[in-house]
Amino acid sequence: MSREFSKRRVVVTGYGMITPLGKNTEETFRSASQGLSGIDYITSFDTKGLPCQIGGQVQDRWLDEIHDPVAQRYYKFSARGLRLIRAATLEATEQAQTEKIAARDRIGVSLGYHADNPTIEDLVFLHRFYNGNGSWDMKGLLQAGGYSYLNFLRRKPDVVTSMLSILSNCKGPNLSIVSACAAGSQAIGEAYRMLQEGKADVMIAGGCDTTLNFIGFIGFVLIKALSERYTTPQKASRPFDRKRNGFVMSEGAGTIILEELEHARSRGVPVYGEILGYASSADAYRITDTHPKGLGAILAIRGALEDAGISSEDVDYINAHGTSTVQNDLTETVAIKEVFGERAKSIPVSSNKSMLGHTIGAAGAIECVLTLAGINQSTILPTINYEFPDPKCDLDYVPNVARTQEHRIAISNSFGFGGQNACLCIGKFDG
Amino acid sequence: MSQNFITEATVFEEVKKAIAETLNIDKDLIKPESSLIKDLGAESLDFLDINYRLEQAFGIKMARHFILEHIEEMFGEGSAIDANSQITDKAVSLLQFRMGENFPELRPGMDMDEVPALVTAQSLTSGVLDILDSLPEKCSACGNSEWQSENGLRIKCGSCGEYAAFTNGDDLIKAWLTKVQEEKKIF
Numbered sequence: 001m002s003r004e005f006s007k008r009r010v011v012v013t014g015y016g017m018i019t020p021l022g023k024n025t026e027e028t029f030r031s032a033s034q035g036l037s038g039i040d041y042i043t044s045f046d047t048k049g050l051p052c053q054i055g056g057q058v059q060d061r062w063l064d065e066i067h068d069p070v071a072q073r074y075y076k077f078s079a080r081g082l083r084l085i086r087a088a089t090l091e092a093t094e095q096a097q098t099e100k101i102a103a104r105d106r107i108g109v110s111l112g113y114h115a116d117n118p119t120i121e122d123l124v125f126l127h128r129f130y131n132g133n134g135s136w137d138m139k140g141l142l143q144a145g146g147y148s149y150l151n152f153l154r155r156k157p158d159v160v161t162s163m164l165s166i167l168s169n170c171k172g173p174n175l176s177i178v179s180a181c182a183a184g185s186q187a188i189g190e191a192y193r194m195l196q197e198g199k200a201d202v203m204i205a206g207g208c209d210t211t212l213n214f215i216g217f218i219g220f221v222l223i224k225a226l227s228e229r230y231t232t233p234q235k236a237s238r239p240f241d242r243k244r245n246g247f248v249m250s251e252g253a254g255t256i257i258l259e260e261l262e263h264a265r266s267r268g269v270p271v272y273g274e275i276l277g278y279a280s281s282a283d284a285y286r287i288t289d290t291h292p293k294g295l296g297a298i299l300a301i302r303g304a305l306e307d308a309g310i311s312s313e314d315v316d317y318i319n320a321h322g323t324s325t326v327q328n329d330l331t332e333t334v335a336i337k338e339v340f341g342e343r344a345k346s347i348p349v350s351s352n353k354s355m356l357g358h359t360i361g362a363a364g365a366i367e368c369v370l371t372l373a374g375i376n377q378s379t380i381l382p383t384i385n386y387e388f389p390d391p392k393c394d395l396d397y398v399p400n401v402a403r404t405q406e407h408r409i410a411i412s413n414s415f416g417f418g419g420q421n422a423c424l425c426i427g428k429f430d431g
Numbered sequence: 432m433s434q435n436f437i438t439e440a441t442v443f444e445e446v447k448k449a450i451a452e453t454l455n456i457d458k459d460l461i462k463p464e465s466s467l468i469k470d471l472g473a474e475s476l477d478f479l480d481i482n483y484r485l486e487q488a489f490g491i492k493m494a495r496h497f498i499l500e501h502i503e504e505m506f507g508e509g510s511a512i513d514a515n516s517q518i519t520d521k522a523v524s525l526l527q528f529r530m531g532e533n534f535p536e537l538r539p540g541m542d543m544d545e546v547p548a549l550v551t552a553q554s555l556t557s558g559v560l561d562i563l564d565s566l567p568e569k570c571s572a573c574g575n576s577e578w579q580s581e582n583g584l585r586i587k588c589g590s591c592g593e594y595a596a597f598t599n600g601d602d603l604i605k606a607w608l609t610k611v612q613e614e615k616k617i618f
Contacts, residue, residue, distance in 0.1 A: 223479060224495070242514065286474045391515045 010195045011429060012273045013202075013264050014098070014257035015369040016091025018084055019356055020056030020250050023065070024091050028366075029373045032355050033402040035384045037234035039248050039357050044212045052226040054233040055212050056250025056357035058084060066090070074163050077153050079116045082160050084253035084362075085208035086167065093168060096257035097269055098202060108172030108200040109164045110191035112183025112207030112361040115157040117215040122151055164204060172200040177361075180416030181321070182280070183207050184254060185364025185424055189278035191258050192424075201263040208253035209361035220249060223288060227324065237358075238385035239322035239351035240329045240393045247323040250357030254365030256372075273372040276310065276409065276425040279303025283419025290327050294335030296421045297413065301339045304411060304423035312340045315347060315425075316407035317380055319371040320397075321415045322351025323358055328415065333393045348405070350398040354384040364414035368424055371410045375428050378406045434566040436580035437489070442563070443556045445584065449484035450552060453477050463553035464533070475547065481555070490585050491562045494600030498526065499546060501604050506618040516543045521617050528611070530554060558600060565598035 015025055020038025022028035031038070038056045047053035063083050071086050093099065101107060129141040141147060153159050158176040165174050173194055177187045184207025191203035211217060220226050227246035230236035237248040264271055281303060283296030305312060321332055337344045352367050359366060374381055379402055386399035408428045415421045443463065451458040454471055467473040467481070482493040502511035502522055511522040518526075520539045527537055534549060569576045570588035577589035586595040612618060
């Protein structure tokens with residue numbers, strides 16, 4: 001492999017997460033390396049009568065344990081997303097010691113998030129003042145005074161990005177990414193690009209999402225995206241398995257501190273890895289169907305390799321998008337085979353979603369961090385619930401048990417509804 | 432009971448309307464044998480939209496699951512789709528029995544992915560008619576049997592004014608499978 005360092009190099013100096021498997025990176029990674037599942041019956045809202053009643057929840061007590069009076073006054077601007085991303089970000093910024101950096105205008109924030117859904121209670125309240133034909137009883141609504149201006153802010157996906165800049169005092173570029181399941185990866189990729197181009201020295205990048213409420217959930221139920229056939233909740237997310245039948249909705253957040261290499265060196269902080277390349281693409285095809293030949297996915301993977309200046313021969317591990325839907329896992333397999341050719345079958349490919357479920361905007365960020373942790377601990381996380389091989393999905397999916405194996409360069413795929421694709425190329429830090 | 436209020440021609444007209452509005456195409460392009468996916472360019476999400484429009488028009492509930500899913504559920508895993516994602520011989524003969532012989536694509540060894548393309552304007556029309564034929568003898572609200580048609584699309588009780596309650600599409604498929612299994616013992 002030969003890479004030319006004409007561009008500024010971007011390294012990782014901190015990371016954090018909160019997921020259904022753990023309140024931080026260490027806990028999540030440990031549970032994932034044991035092949036545990038974070039999926040269970042949903043308790044955050046009443047799922048009676050719904051064809052899917054499972055999901056991956058973050059434990060409330062983990063959030064309650066965090067003593068964070070500064071942030072607490074802002075929780076009203078976001079039902080849960082802010083709490084999740086704040087937890088992940090505190091872990092990451094503490095590790096990277098970003099509070100010691102003097103030039104706050106050189107630190108930016110890049111976040112993938114899709115805002116809160118309106119609550120049924122809010123809609124019912126508004127309904128009282130609506131005649132059904134486009135007319136509002138504004139006098140009554142204002143007099144009743146029960147409809148909060150905060151609802152407006154809660155539905156703006158950019159508010160949590162702003163909150164992070166306020167809470168971490170980051171005056172650099174502030175970027176909100178809204179691209180469904182690709183958002184977390186894109187937030188990291190675009191932050192990496194800004195650092196390469198010298199627009200900032202440090203970027204707090206990541207993603208969060210919390211869709212385990214009625215309005216958030218019901219849309220996915222109606223389009224039949226979620227798994228409805230499972231023997232136990234823990235068995236429902238089964239990427240690449242022949243009996244996969246939809247994804248499992250989860251919540252969570254992941255944060256990564258990206259830093260220009262020389263800046264990190266001048267601070268003398270430990271470096272945990274390097275972002276080597278990134279690309280994004282669009283299928284330009286359909287809203288929920290993936291392109292049958294994986295053309296958009298292929299463009300993103302090839303683009304990331306090219307951006308990293310490496311060839312497909314150099315990739316040791318693929319952290320798959322692997323949602324457990326019939327279409328995604330097949331298309332992703334087709335795309336991997338097209339890019340990696342003969343070698344595809346000898347590269348380990350695994351899906352963290354088999355254990356975590358799908359955290360939507362957080363997925364790309366959480367998976368990027370888990371990939372990095374795997375590289376540093378010579379551990380390849382498994383794809384659990386892999387029981388019935390699908391003849392059309394015939395790669396090495398690291399079935400059920402983590403593998404101890406040294407690896408240096410990985411890619412992490414994220415493909416969203418609407419055909420929005422992102423791929424990150426992540427490497428061990430070589431110094 | 433079979434009903435005589437809504438004709439097949441009316442249902443087909445509504446099916447055409449639903450497809451044309453969903454896909455934003457000219458109604459005249461839609462023939463009974465047109466495959467929604469192959470001939471008219473529908474994607475999977477469009478099926479939900481078309482079903483929703485038909486449900487609104489007739490006051491019915493279309494099936495949410497393909498018949499293959501019902502077969503798997505009723506007769507066990509692997510009964511409709513084998514380990515190679517291919518339709519089993521038994522499921523193929525059952526589908527031929529249900530859909531008629533006009534589908535040359537419908538053959539043993541056919542891939543599961545090819546099944547959605549079998550949905551045509553005519554198969555949707557039959558689906559709607561099956562549901563309409565589940566019209567109960569008596570109104571569930573008042574117990575009288577004085578059904579009347581409203582706009583040629585909805586059936587309501589001439590006595591109390593309630594709309595008829597039909598069996599939903601999934602339950603009808605299950606009932607049909609049970610009956611065929613009893614008669615033919617395919618599985």
